[in-house]
Amino acid sequence: MSALLPRRAGTRALTTAPTRLHARDLLAEALTGLVQRPGRSTLTMLGTVLGVWAFVAVLGLTSTATGQITKSFSLLEETTVTVTDASPGSTSATSFPADTDARLKRLNGVVSGGLWWTVPVRDRIISPRPDVTSADAEAQGSGIGVYAASPGALRAMRPTLSTGTLYGTFHQSRGERVCLLGISAARLLGISRLDGSPAVFVDGTSYSVVGIVADTERLPQTLLGVVIPTTTALRAYGAPTDAPAQALIQTRPGAAQLVARQAPLALRPDQPDLMKATPPPDPHGLRDQVNTDLSGLFLVLAVICLVVGAFGIANTTLVAVLERRAEIGLRRALGARPRHITAQFLTESTALGTLGGLIGTCLGVGTVLGTALARDWTAVLQPAAVLPAPLVGTVTGLLAGLYPALRAARTEPLTALRR
Amino acid sequence: MTAAPADPASCAEPPVVLRLAGCSKTYPGSPPVHALRSADLTVRAGDYLTVVGPSGSGKSTLLNLLGLLDRPTAGTFTLAGVDVAGLPERERTALRGRRIGFVFQEFHLLPYRTARENVALAQLYVTGRAADRDRAATDALERVGLGHRLHALPTTLSGGERQRVAIARALVNEPDLLLCDEPTGNLDSGTATTVMDLLGRLNAAGVTVVVITHDPAVAARARRRVTILDGRILVPDEHRGVRAAGPPTAGKAGAP
Numbered sequence: 001m002s003a004l005l006p007r008r009a010g011t012r013a014l015t016t017a018p019t020r021l022h023a024r025d026l027l028a029e030a031l032t033g034l035v036q037r038p039g040r041s042t043l044t045m046l047g048t049v050l051g052v053w054a055f056v057a058v059l060g061l062t063s064t065a066t067g068q069i070t071k072s073f074s075l076l077e078e079t080t081v082t083v084t085d086a087s088p089g090s091t092s093a094t095s096f097p098a099d100t101d102a103r104l105k106r107l108n109g110v111v112s113g114g115l116w117w118t119v120p121v122r123d124r125i126i127s128p129r130p131d132v133t134s135a136d137a138e139a140q141g142s143g144i145g146v147y148a149a150s151p152g153a154l155r156a157m158r159p160t161l162s163t164g165t166l167y168g169t170f171h172q173s174r175g176e177r178v179c180l181l182g183i184s185a186a187r188l189l190g191i192s193r194l195d196g197s198p199a200v201f202v203d204g205t206s207y208s209v210v211g212i213v214a215d216t217e218r219l220p221q222t223l224l225g226v227v228i229p230t231t232t233a234l235r236a237y238g239a240p241t242d243a244p245a246q247a248l249i250q251t252r253p254g255a256a257q258l259v260a261r262q263a264p265l266a267l268r269p270d271q272p273d274l275m276k277a278t279p280p281p282d283p284h285g286l287r288d289q290v291n292t293d294l295s296g297l298f299l300v301l302a303v304i305c306l307v308v309g310a311f312g313i314a315n316t317t318l319v320a321v322l323e324r325r326a327e328i329g330l331r332r333a334l335g336a337r338p339r340h341i342t343a344q345f346l347t348e349s350t351a352l353g354t355l356g357g358l359i360g361t362c363l364g365v366g367t368v369l370g371t372a373l374a375r376d377w378t379a380v381l382q383p384a385a386v387l388p389a390p391l392v393g394t395v396t397g398l399l400a401g402l403y404p405a406l407r408a409a410r411t412e413p414l415t416a417l418r419r
Numbered sequence: 420m421t422a423a424p425a426d427p428a429s430c431a432e433p434p435v436v437l438r439l440a441g442c443s444k445t446y447p448g449s450p451p452v453h454a455l456r457s458a459d460l461t462v463r464a465g466d467y468l469t470v471v472g473p474s475g476s477g478k479s480t481l482l483n484l485l486g487l488l489d490r491p492t493a494g495t496f497t498l499a500g501v502d503v504a505g506l507p508e509r510e511r512t513a514l515r516g517r518r519i520g521f522v523f524q525e526f527h528l529l530p531y532r533t534a535r536e537n538v539a540l541a542q543l544y545v546t547g548r549a550a551d552r553d554r555a556a557t558d559a560l561e562r563v564g565l566g567h568r569l570h571a572l573p574t575t576l577s578g579g580e581r582q583r584v585a586i587a588r589a590l591v592n593e594p595d596l597l598l599c600d601e602p603t604g605n606l607d608s609g610t611a612t613t614v615m616d617l618l619g620r621l622n623a624a625g626v627t628v629v630v631i632t633h634d635p636a637v638a639a640r641a642r643r644r645v646t647i648l649d650g651r652i653l654v655p656d657e658h659r660g661v662r663a664a665g666p667p668t669a670g671k672a673g674a675p
Contacts, residue, residue, distance in 0.1 A: 016501075016510055016513040016514050016517055016518070017513060017517075018509050018510065018512070018513045019512055019513045019516045019517070019544040019545060020544065020547070021543065021544055022547040024547075025543055025547065025549070028549075029543070032531075032532075036531035036532075037531075326525070326527055327527075327529060329527075330523075330527045330529075330540075331540075331544075332488075332512075333486065333488070333515065333521045334516055334521075334540060334541045334543070334544060334588075335512055335513065335515055335516015335517065335541075335544040335545060336512070336516075336543075336544050337508075337509065337512050337544075340544060412488075413488050414479070414482070414483050414486070414488045414489070417521075417523055417525070417527060417600075
């Protein structure tokens with residue numbers, strides 16, 4: 001009942017607290033305005049969607065295509081990354097961690113990778129029988145090298161087996177005395193079949209042959225050699241002395257540069273300086289030159305799309321302002337200040353732009369992924385290009401809404417209300 | 420509603436809600452248009468006043484001034500004891516939002532919002548708490564007899580119901596003054612009667628009402644009438660049954 005009574009005029013303070021619009025309410029009003037006219041909102045942001053879509057797709061496709069240089073050059077070379085021990089003066093101990101294989105495997109773009117080195121065998125008497133003198137060995141096993149390789153490095157070599165299998169993490173973790181024979185070494189040693197469970201004796205120590213490698217894409221020197229697990233080699237012969245250990249990494253096409261940047265940090269997060277990664281020669285320079293003209297053209301098109309989108313938003317917002325004059329007049333009569341009106345329309349157009357930017361970014365990323373999948377490429381998207389893309393939409397919406405919003409604020413309330 | 424403040428004479432002088440003193444509005448031009456000439460008008464709390472006049476008589480100009488949507492070119496205008504003619508726009512907007520409730524001929528309800536959301540809109544710029552706004556809107560709609568149509572969209576409401584929603588929106592901030600511009604202009608006579616009955620009931624409960632209209636039938640409902648003609652507010656023509664109890668005669672027209 002007391003609510004029905006007007007408050008006494010005489011008891012009022014002379015000044016009235018100014019009306020205000022809280023940010024949350026402003027956002028709610030703007031979004032309500034958009035949601036209530038879904039068809040119009042969709043059409044309004046179409047320009048921004050197209051612009052941002054083109055923007056992201058052009059940048060993404062350019063960087064993806066740049067990564068595909070391997071296809072036209074040497075795939076093998078372009079997918080090989082080697083990491084060497086760059087610690088000064090230390091040849092006796094290796095700086096690589098024990099779990100090098102696993103650390104490399106965790107990197108995006110790595111197919112497989114691991115350690116290998118040339119084993120410092122003392123006498124280099126390698127024979128298929130235990131009791132041989134160095135003189136006999138001269139004739140039979142000369143020139144055969146002994147190499148240590150982790151299972152990851154083995155796979156990265158991309159060997160082709162004529163018989164048997166590769167040794168795996170089981171042998172590696174237990175330091176088993178097993179070996180792989182290169183085809184040339186096997187021929188020298190007279191071993192061609194594994195059904196007799198042949199062994200190779202290195203300085204009198206026996207290693208069971210698990211497989212014979214007919215061919216290999218990387219480390220071809222192992223074809224004339226005996227390859228044993230790194231743990232076995234460490235236990236029997238100690239750390240590498242003749243030549244330092246290296247990590248051999250096979251990457252997916254296009255990922256080599258990225259892997260080369262990340263590998264040292266992944267291997268030695270405490271001292272990445274100890275590791276020196278050698279990527280294949282950077283193809284970007286060449287490819288960039290080829291692509292600059294075309295991608296520049298596409299970027300211009302994307303910018304044109306954005307400008308058209310901005311005019312689309314500006315136009316529709318302006319029409320909305322004219323159409324909603326009565327609403328503006330009403331809000332003014334209800335205590336809205338001109339700046340509240342400006343803020344509302346500006347928020348609406350900015351929200352539209354942001355939404356358009358987000359949708360456009362999704363479509364752009366989808367286009368790049370779809371193209372990469374269809375062509376069997378590795379999609380490469382620069383975060384610096386993709387993450388700010390929705391903001392491009394935001395800025396577009398903000399700029400486009402400026403004039404209509406200012407114009408809305410100038411609406412005369414009573415003329416708007418009386419038609 | 421039992422303790423109705425029906426008899427303003429029992430209190431010696433109800434407080435003045437608004438007072439125009441020698442207010443003029445002249446639009447520049449050649450020749451200049453004198454839309455309002457030296458108008459005097461006093462409205463006290465609990466008053467029910469109609470301003471009648473044909474089109475072009477200056478009704479719009481008066482509405483503009485009373486609603487703080489325009490400033491007089493001469494004279495003083497006090498609202499709730501504040502001289503508002505010289506106030507900065509920011510404070511005039513605040514006064515407009517908090518102290519004046521508008522009712523329009525066209526209703527001006529937002530089509531996509533429910534009755535309660537439309538009413539709550541009047542508090543958007545006044546209070547930041549959404550829950551309070553909803554509660555006040557519900558109360559206001561119950562006061563105009565629409566407590567059962569809180570969630571109806573304007574398109575599903577009849578003309579009379581729409582105008583009652585608009586009146587609820589005007590009431591929700593508990594204004595000093597309910598300023599109605601042709602409130603029945605878009606309604607048939609039967610519906611118009613229910614809306615005018617509602618305004619009468621609200622006035623009986625203490626709400627100060629000013630109705631601007633060209634319709635003599637609407638004007639006849641008020642306790643006090645003034646006529647506006649050619650920019651001049653004429654002598655109140657009639658005081659009907661409440662003559663003795665009516666507020667002191669106000670708005671002596673500056674007759675030539």
